[in-house]
Amino acid sequence: MVAGSDTHGQPAVVPDPGGTAPGRGAHLHPTAECLDLAVRRKAFARALRIAGGGPGLSTTPLAEHLTTRVAQH
Template sequence: MAHVQHLGNQPQRTCIGCRQKGSRSELLRLVNDGSGSSAVVVDERRRMTGRGAWLHPSEKCLALAIKRRAFGRALKGAAETADVERRIALGATAADTLVAAATTVQPESGSEN
């Protein structure tokens, strides 16, 4: 019998890169640009019209999606992923900055004596 993960009432989506299910809150929603181009954009608010695709915000899942040509299948001919690549790179940089800031030890006020 397969193990089924229960996450309450959170909607589940499938990542187009790794094909694993995850909650909506942990995946990025991607949509076509809407201007007739083949550009894919990140729907930060998850409210844009049109068909959406979901992707974990990791470079590994992005690479898998590109390799599998998943963007074109999920979003009807979409191919330009520069916005998605930029967003994932910024997310990784922001996470690294947060970790570095959290690991910096600052003396407490008055403890220098």
């Protein structure tokens, strides 16, 4: 995953399954539990080095990707 923007142009954590997007990336286990824990710990702002702690950082694109991935398996 990398820092990017959602469909409305707001800051978001977006999936990068191929690991080819530019910028600093981070890894996350593909489970809802790990996503919830990372959100509670504000791990995305720290791991992706987002200034100001990433207030308003959306995880919706990543959550949708995880839901789709789980449904496929």
